[in-house]
Amino acid sequence: MADMHTMPPSPLRDQNIGLALAALGAALFATKGIFVKLAYAQGLDALTVLAWRMILAVPFFLAFGLLAYRDRRRGKGRHANEKVPPRSVFGAVLIGIMGYYGASLLDFLSLDLITAQLNRLVLLTYPFIVLVLGAVLFRRRLTAPVIGAALLAYLGIAIIFGHDMVIEGDTVLAGTALALASALAYALYQLFAKPLIDVLGPRLFTAIAMTAAGVMVLVHFFWTHPFSALAIAPDTFWILLALALAATVAPVLLIAAAIGSIGAERTAVFGNISPILTIILAIIVLGEPFTAIHGAGTALVICGILLFTRLTTQPAIASREEGPIS
Template sequence: MVQNIRSSGFLLALLGSLLFSTKAIFVKLAFAGTSVDALSLLAVRMICALPFYLAAAFWINNSEGSQPLTGRQWRIVLVLGLFGYYLSSLFDFMGLQYISAGLERLILFLYPTFSLLINSIVFKQKMLLRQWMAVALTYAGIILAFFGELELDSANPNFFLGSGLVFLCAITYAIYISGSGRIIPQVGANRFTSYAMLAATGGILLHYVIGGNYTALGQGMSLWIYGPALAIIATVIPSYLISAGMKKIGSSNVAIISSIGPVSTIVQAHYFLGEPIFWQQIAGTGLVLTGILLLSKKSEK
């Protein structure tokens, strides 16, 4: 019975991680197939995902034993939602206009190290030698892959801009992760996720109403294929799969399984987008994954 639970948890986490890794592919295909801008594509994605999170929030609020949030808890959830799925998603989509999906995924995978540094500086958690080694390995891998990509994409005038935007995405997402680890025990994982996503959706739609390109929504059927695919295949379904897997096998095991994400994105980008695979990318990915696995490993007593 225990083995069955672990096997199903592994499969749920693996499938969720693979689906999450399709996000960059759908974004790049949308940019290539339409003239949509990052904000408009992000708005379509969140509009399509909105009904699912509204339904989840409604169900949670009406479930037995549900306690109302305090004013302070509301403020924390709203701020973290804006950091985690508004700012980070916006930076990510903007960055993907200029760099490859493979490099985007590797830079984005710096967020665990940022979370570690935030916990150390802000929350005064002592970093172990193993964690410092993980940070060093991760950054060495990113630098190696970055310069390999730069060599191939030297004619791209926006290469550093795109990389910097995804770097900002990793930072804002790390803020969300660090903060969520402290508020989730108080309000519950499903409630936090639903409310945070609704806050982010509100921020994105307000941004679009104020400064969006309304003509971009008339890009034909292609945009309204990529938008729902981003929302359902690369956002809603994997978020619930990961949550279900976490309940069965724990967050540390899910973190290890999720390390397949960069590899999956690189392979998909090669076959669906025609992006090259080069030795610096392979070696850099190996260093990044080694660092993430080192961070995920439970410390020995």
């Protein structure tokens, strides 16, 4: 009888590990808005929080990129011994600035004006924008069921938006507009990033894009803030460290591992638990209100997203938990 300790892992075990990685990655992504809100409560503004996120997270992504480049030079992996085209590097820089800088900044500004719950639900609908942009720019076909799923999700957002607008006023309008703009920027990122990822590989692409965005964030920060604005209390530092590592670096790695194990489409399904966890955390940690109207709107959004996930099989849309605004 073969020694159980020497037997290779079963496919079922590998699948279960992949599912667990996807669930944990989605759960960690759900904490992003919570940590940002906690940092705001310490008196920081959006750009300072984003600058610290980049300062703490970019070195990790840069290290992963250097390892990917080393493997490439040593003849390992899918892109073994392939040269790195300067044009693709330049493209990754531009895409990174649009996605990891533009979309993230709009996202963080939005969180300063609306609840973490509404922000998360608005961002969750960006795959619909990907489809619309694909139809406009590349003449991809939109089907009636997919349009129906989008309308269902946006109806849910409209219900919550209308309720919060009555209570909070114009800040809800501005915050929701910023969240939609963030979703648009990330949708553009999704459309144009995939060809570059195919050439550079995901690790090298992410390292280049994230580093370029980090430089852009710091240029923006020091253009508008004195260096002393980076001074923070120890308690605030731990919040920002959690934002950078627990809500950024760790989930990106977990989701990437999950995609490698169970595929992008199955991994994406777990993204649908993320807004639910954000809502629970927002209620418990931040004390945000959650009424029957919020519940109805949230249910419509999640139903729309679930329907959309079942109707679409495009990898660029299915792997929606990999990016900057997740």
